Amino acid sequence: MKRHINLLVLSMVLACGLASAPTSAAGDENVELEGYAEWHRDGEPNLFIVDGQRVLVPESVKFKGEGHAFDVGVIPLGYEMLVKGVRLADGSILAHELRAKPNGNAFMEGTLRSEFDQLEAQFRHRGHVYMSEEDYGELWESGEEVDRVRAITARLAPPYMHPEDLRVYVIDNSEWNAMAAPNGSIYVFRGLLEDMDDDEVAIVLGHELAHVSHEHSRRHFKRNLIFSAISTGAFVAADQIDNDAARIAVKGATVAGTLAWTNGYGRSREDQADRVGLRYAYEGGYDVTKGPALWKRFEKKYGGLPKAVNFFLGNHSVAADRAANLEKELARNYSAD
DSSP: OHHHHHHHHHHHHHHTOSTTGGGGEEEEEEEEEEEEOOEEETTEEEEEEETTEEEEOOTTOEEEEOTTOSSGGGOOTTOEEEEEEEEETTSOEEEEEEEEEOOOSOTTHHHHHHHHHHHHHHHHHHTEEEETTEEEEEEEOSSHHHHHHHHHHHHHSOTTSOGGGOEEEEEOOSSOOEEEOTTSEEEEEHHHHHHSOHHHHHHHHHHHHHHHHTTHHHHHHHHHHHHHHHHTTOOOOGGGOOHHHHHHHHHHHHHHHTTTTTTOSOHHHHHHHHHHHHHHHHHTTOOGGGHHHHHHHHHHHHTTSOGGGOGGGTTSOOHHHHHHHHHHHHHHHTTTO
């Protein structure tokens, strides 16, 4: 209820005119966001959630839209958003510039999904999850644990995603792990479910779901292909790499390391998944204030161990920084709720 009251207050501010709102900005913190239009409330077309942040869009915004984004008030959920603005005292962001475009058939997206559809099929056929010739455990497709994690995931998905496109499994392994593939398959280790309550599981699953919704796999490998081409002196613009070349690259990456599961997607994308995943858990009705303490639990359990021991910690910000980042997110975006 407090959340909806807070949004109503923001709506009233919008109605009164946001042209003067920058005077209430917290310092001169300029902000740039790159994400998706994930929520806006009925009757509040100028308030969006992008990158886990509340974005207020005044009439004076410099706007450029493509596809069906003819106007700010009709931007479809799921559209890519680029926001430039300033952070206000209440933590929300007042947009000065806004771009919106369809999230279409991006480079490598279809190929990645196809490859991981095949990998998922192999897991199901074998009844075990094998990666780099190592058996991580039996794959469970039914049972109380599976029902629990699927019910949580269904509550986390943003409105533009279809829950039926997400396939959730449990791996019979005592470690605290979870991982997501670009085809919408999500895998949760039994140990995570045994040792965490639903709020904590939701925060972890929100993080993994953000990797899927924000296409971090595709972005990660597009970057790596370009860097690889530069290093060999054979750079070709990404848009000119044909499907066969992309397919070969993805297949090689899949065999070598199953995408970024063991190495991470890069710190910036992992941190974005933390921010966005926290929003998913919040919108699903879970207690996100447990986030910072959760990462401290991970640090206590896995601190000092090799990254490969725990995928979920691989290439993230260190646990202490991660907890501090979420404390900041809670203060900026959830303190009034």
